[in-house]
Amino acid sequence: MIYQIYPRSFADGNGDGIGDLVGTTARLESLASLGIDAIWFSPFFKSPQKDAGYDVADYKTIDPLFGTNEEFYDLWAKAKSLGLRIIVDVVPNHSSDQHELFQAALKAAPGSAEREMYIFRDGQGAKGEIPPNNWESVFGGNAWTRIQEPDGTLGQWYLHIFDSSQPDFNWENPKVREFFEGVLSFWLDKGVDGFRIDVAHGLVKQVGLPDVQGAATHVTGEEDQATEHPFWGQEGVHEIIRGWRELLNKYDDRAMCAEAWVLPLSRMAKWVRPDEYHQTFNFGYLETPWDRAALEKVVTESLHEFGKVGAPSTWVLSNHDTIRHTSKYGSPSIPMHGMGIGPDSEQPDEALGLRKARAASAFMLGLPGGAYVYQGEELGLPEHTMLEGKYRQDPTYFRTNGEKVGRDGCRVPLPWEANGGASFGFNTTGKSWLPAPESFKRYARDQQEGVPGSTLELYKRLIKERKQFHLGSGEFRFAPEYSSDSTLGYINNGVLVLSNFGPDSVNLPAGKLLVTTQHDLTVEGVLEHDQTVWIKL
Numbered sequence: 001m002i003y004q005i006y007p008r009s010f011a012d013g014n015g016d017g018i019g020d021l022v023g024t025t026a027r028l029e030s031l032a033s034l035g036i037d038a039i040w041f042s043p044f045f046k047s048p049q050k051d052a053g054y055d056v057a058d059y060k061t062i063d064p065l066f067g068t069n070e071e072f073y074d075l076w077a078k079a080k081s082l083g084l085r086i087i088v089d090v091v092p093n094h095s096s097d098q099h100e101l102f103q104a105a106l107k108a109a110p111g112s113a114e115r116e117m118y119i120f121r122d123g124q125g126a127k128g129e130i131p132p133n134n135w136e137s138v139f140g141g142n143a144w145t146r147i148q149e150p151d152g153t154l155g156q157w158y159l160h161i162f163d164s165s166q167p168d169f170n171w172e173n174p175k176v177r178e179f180f181e182g183v184l185s186f187w188l189d190k191g192v193d194g195f196r197i198d199v200a201h202g203l204v205k206q207v208g209l210p211d212v213q214g215a216a217t218h219v220t221g222e223e224d225q226a227t228e229h230p231f232w233g234q235e236g237v238h239e240i241i242r243g244w245r246e247l248l249n250k251y252d253d254r255a256m257c258a259e260a261w262v263l264p265l266s267r268m269a270k271w272v273r274p275d276e277y278h279q280t281f282n283f284g285y286l287e288t289p290w291d292r293a294a295l296e297k298v299v300t301e302s303l304h305e306f307g308k309v310g311a312p313s314t315w316v317l318s319n320h321d322t323i324r325h326t327s328k329y330g331s332p333s334i335p336m337h338g339m340g341i342g343p344d345s346e347q348p349d350e351a352l353g354l355r356k357a358r359a360a361s362a363f364m365l366g367l368p369g370g371a372y373v374y375q376g377e378e379l380g381l382p383e384h385t386m387l388e389g390k391y392r393q394d395p396t397y398f399r400t401n402g403e404k405v406g407r408d409g410c411r412v413p414l415p416w417e418a419n420g421g422a423s424f425g426f427n428t429t430g431k432s433w434l435p436a437p438e439s440f441k442r443y444a445r446d447q448q449e450g451v452p453g454s455t456l457e458l459y460k461r462l463i464k465e466r467k468q469f470h471l472g473s474g475e476f477r478f479a480p481e482y483s484s485d486s487t488l489g490y491i492n493n494g495v496l497v498l499s500n501f502g503p504d505s506v507n508l509p510a511g512k513l514l515v516t517t518q519h520d521l522t523v524e525g526v527l528e529h530d531q532t533v534w535i536k537l
């Protein structure tokens with residue numbers, strides 16, 4: 001079970017309102033008590049933080065905002081002593097515009113070796129005033145920005161699939177490959193257990209950079225495998241991955257997980273063929289509603305498609321880019337990816353959302369494969385849906401003029417202590433880069449620790465039983481004999497996981513009740529709507 005730490009929102013040691021490594025180190029024991037195996041850190045490298053660290057200016061140095069490399073090594077030593085493995089986030093599709101390579105490219109002439117590290121092109125039109133093609137940024141607006149040449153004239157354009165502060169590397173250039181092999185080797189030599197690779201489906205652009213048909217989105221969303229997209233899921237990506245895999249194979253027991261928003265799952269599975277990634281985030285699963293038929297379908301397809309290439313499936317319900325699943329399930333309709341939920345949106349039903357989220361988490365954590373948990377979901381945190389515009393930092397919000405509120409709502413700092421001041425124990429000063437909603441007081445970790453029936457205790461119990469029965473590597477089958485039109489059951493290593501999607505209650509089958517998402521563990525007998533149980537048969 002891998003736990004995602006979003007460093008700026010986990011715990012703040014120096015009280016400046018932004019989470020950091022010292023703060024994280026101080027909270028590591030509490031985290032380890034959840035029973036997790038590994039931590040994936042979202043990027044904490046040197047960065048102007050235009051996209052919360054996904055704009056890297058130096059891949060080998062920790063940003064002073066979070067601490068120093070030494071502080072990371074201290075954190076790591078402690079994590080090791082607690083039996084936790086460490087996964088770092090590598091961002092190879094683009095760097096920050098402040099990276100020395102991009103700065104050198106700006107200073108060099110068109111066509112120079114420096115410019116060849118990125119994707120610079122002349123514009124169209126008599127004066128080159130029209131962008132080289134029609135590509136749009138994932139965050140909104142044009143994917144090209146025109147620069148001022150060193151002599152002061154308006155000149156070439158550079159490509160940025162994300163923010164203008166995130167120029168895309170030119171992966172056709174062997175020097176870019178060498179550069180990233182250097183980055184991976186650096187961290188492998190230091191001993192990291194693995195990598196999460198950002199935008200793993202976007203590195204290679206179609207030759208000639210042809211116009212895209214239709215709007216660019218983060219997800220390919222194409223059901224038809226023959227349809228080509230000029231920058232998502234290009235075949236050339238796989239050769240790069242194979243090179244990295246060869247590199248990792250030279251080390252003991254290292255793994256890499258792809259962030260590849262590629263659908264359908266049959267296509268996503270190509271990313272985890274035996275000589276490619278070890279895992280890839282199952283975004284098909286993440287996007288599945290809490291619905292009996294849809295879940296049965298996506299689990300069947302995932303196990304089938306990943307099984308075909310001999311890879312484990314992964315399971316994930318929330319991360320720092322998506323609406324927290326508590327709020328998603330409490331919403332009348334699921335907002336489009338990247339849209340977010342803001343004060344003007346229809347507000348989610350918090351209690352119903354939490355109930356469904358707990359049931360969904362219990363459904364997920366019983367499945368075989370790699371499970372990913374995003375910080376705060378173990379507390380049942382909702383999205384901050386009322387965050388005012390003045391606090392927002394996600395480039396999506398600015399690049400769409402507020403039309404999409406973006407992802408800040410799932411990135412609010414964690415509440416540790418209900419009476420821990422305005423930031424609920426995130427630090428001792430009360431400062432917080434995003435203010436927590438008042439409701440976070442109820443969700444604070446100290447309100448849940450040791451409290452039967454709390455979401456935190458539920459997660460602890462689920463993770464403990466998952467380990468105990470080796471469900472991560474278990475023998476799975478759906479259990480039609482325990483399922484009905486409104487319930488879905490599966491059996492993994494002798495544990496029946498049974499969910500009721502409602503509306504009516506049903507009687508529980510015989511067996512030892514291991515976990516239930518709605519009562520404390522002493523109450524047995526019925527399975528109510530939007531509830532999951534684990535039963536040892």
Ligand code: NOJ
Nearest residue numbers: 051054091162198199321
């Ligand atoms: C995916 C990351 O998860 C997201 O947070 C980031 O904005 C984009 N990639 C660009 O790096």
Ligand code: CA
Nearest residue numbers: 014016018020
């Ligand atoms: Ca700090």
